[in-house]
Amino acid sequence: MTATNVLTAMIEKLEMRCALSEDDRRAILALPHTLASYGPKAYIVREGDLAGGICAFALSGLAFRQKLTTDGARQIVALHLPGDFLDLQHLFLRVADHSVQAVGHLEVVQLEHGALQRLIRERPMVGQALWIDSLVEASIFREWVTNVGRRNARARIAHLLCEFAVRMRVSGLTDEAGRCDLPMTQEELGDAVGLTSVHVNRTLRGLEAEGLIQRDKRRISFDDWQAISQIADFNPRYLHLDQVSRGGG
Amino acid sequence: MTATNVLTAMIEKLEMRCALSEDDRRAILALPHTLASYGPKAYIVREGDLAGGICAFALSGLAFRQKLTTDGARQIVALHLPGDFLDLQHLFLRVADHSVQAVGHLEVVQLEHGALQRLIRERPMVGQALWIDSLVEASIFREWVTNVGRRNARARIAHLLCEFAVRMRVSGLTDEAGRCDLPMTQEELGDAVGLTSVHVNRTLRGLEAEGLIQRDKRRISFDDWQAISQIADFNPRYLHLDQVSRGGG
């Protein structure tokens, strides 16, 4: 992967959020940047940190956002795939209200806040695309509140799987048969949906026994998308995958 | 309330998010706008709606964001006080992924998307303030995921009360003794924290019996802030009340 197509990944992502001009694209490609990688469980951001002056954009691997409660419980509040910004919020928020952690091996491009801020100032449509990206993220948070607050274990887990599968598909990370890797432990899945690992295990096995999903190691496939998305009460509207057309700049 | 100081409320809000220049303020005050009001339970936005071309900024009253699951359960995903934008996201997102509903009587200023977009283009710092506002909202969503996913009934309710009290205080809506009106039914409180109204009732009475809060109708006061915020595991960091200084424009 050359330095150039690294930023191309970012352009592709932003063009999902709103249309960019040739000048916009050129300005992005001109951005100074560095590659970095993190090992499993490495922190990209820690709750309480002061903004560090750089933003990370994921190129490969998986990461999640998490918060801890005082009594030590963890809540995973978001999953991030390649093509996601991991800490855009710190462009503007001074102190980190949550941590961002790599799941397995994670590769990112790092961009300086200063350079990004200049880009946003000079190319307003790029700023708008970034803003829209953060609005979509907020929409996903709302869905997660609903998932954790109002669905039972079966639906919650099914919902997480559906969201993951759709986002992986959109990013071109599923195989022809719709299988994808979900390299999270059952404990982590539990922390993402507000359940214990034991109950996640039983529920996953239940879904598998019913012939709704198949698992092989941590690779997962969906035998009956219709059925599982119904159980999950999954409606992809909240992912706002239809954004491109809009944007009133 | 004259037309001028209506927009002053909006300036005050934005100046909590980042510093504005005299020109920025002037541009905001020049914004064409109309006043509107909604009765109890009126919808400002309905899930599935196409963006309607106007944004509402709350002047008085209370509103919440909610999502419904297929089996009819409701999750309230956010509360909004005077001084909050109610549907800023539709400036950029085409279809509403959730509804916004008035609690009691609600007064708003309405601003045309076109005018707002022009403002954002011409006064980038105002755009930044609005963006930051949506980032802070996203941070609150993350906290809510955690609240609903990892805290027990007592802590969840206490947390909601603490957040509400702090935000009311910041907006100058509490009395000298820190009392404030929380005009929601116990059913609505339950829908905000993922519990049933019956359990909310028992838990509230529990908190009251322990001398942590006092209730009178739907007015609430905190007898021992230290204790209740500890029970709630409440840390106001996620509200990002310290924003003003920052902003790299």
Add this chain to the structure above:
DNA sequence: CGGAAGGTTGATTGAAGTCAAAGCCAGTGG
């Protein structure tokens, strides 16, 4: 080959949900 991390299973407990009735209170209309 051994150890650690993660997955699976069973038995038991417990927090919150459900169902149902009764109490309270503000507003309305006779």
Add this chain to the structure above:
DNA sequence: CCACTGGCTTTGACTTCAATCAACCTTCCG
């Protein structure tokens, strides 16, 4: 002025879903 109504709150009895605790099993990797 009081009875009536409807919406909310409160309470009790019972149920259920998920948590907890504790093994045991499997897989992977050094």
